[in-house]
Amino acid sequence: MPELSAPVLDTHYSVTGLVGTDALTTAPTLVYQKDGSTATPVNTVAGTYDIVPYGASAGDNYNISYTNGTLTITAKDTQTITASDIAAAYGDTNKSVSATTDGNGEISYAVKAGSEDYISVASDGILTIKKVPADGKAYVTVTASETNTGGTGGNGYAAAAKNVTVNISKATVTITAKDQSIYVGGTVPILSGADFYTVTGLVGTDTLTTQPDAGLSEGQQRSYPCQYCGRHL
Secondary structure, X not given: OOOOOOOOXXXXXXXXXXXXXXXXXXXXXXXXXXXXXEOOOOOOOOEEEEEEEEOOEOOOOOOOOOOOEEEEEOOOXXXXXXXXXXXXXXXXXXXXXXXXXXXXXXXXXXXXXXXXXXXXXXXXXXXXEOOOOOOOEEEEEEEEOOOOOOOHHHOOEOOEEEEXXXXXXXXXXXXXXXXXXXXXXXXXXXXOOHHXXXXXXXXXXXXXXXXXXXXXXXXXXXXXXXXXXOOEO
């Protein structure tokens, strides 16, 4: 909103009728009025306000008359953002938000407040999945900036925003027991420790927080009969 508290000649007002090098001895005061009363313009509503000058002086040789100016607030066209929700798993590196607008605002991406622990988003919409939320959802806010060109009458477009949901699922980790073999009568492996299984699917430097129980039960360990004596080992 134009600030009128310190009006500047030829920027906020003009003067005609001064003779030679004469100048105003007191600059005018300018105020906004609506329907004859002082008013503070509401810049979110289209309409007009009078810009009313008063209180100027040019010395004893002049009578001063005033002509109001007009503040015009023009509604800009709305723009609609189109962007689809995203399905991603923890560890995915190929997911991104892609948005368009039916206006001409510049598209930008930001993590919605409260989702910072779970995702980050680059300026081109590429996502980094940091963590799985308890409810499996994080959010990106897509913004189309305000413009001063285009739209009806060339007045431009108002800013717009849309929240995109990133549905995050847990990554799948596969633990595979390694095959073992013994001769008849040999010692059945206890299967304790990482040498007896492999792990795939962990993301980055993540590790198992609890090691798998890969041991055979006592019953399984005694289920091999000796071919010589028939006794179960």
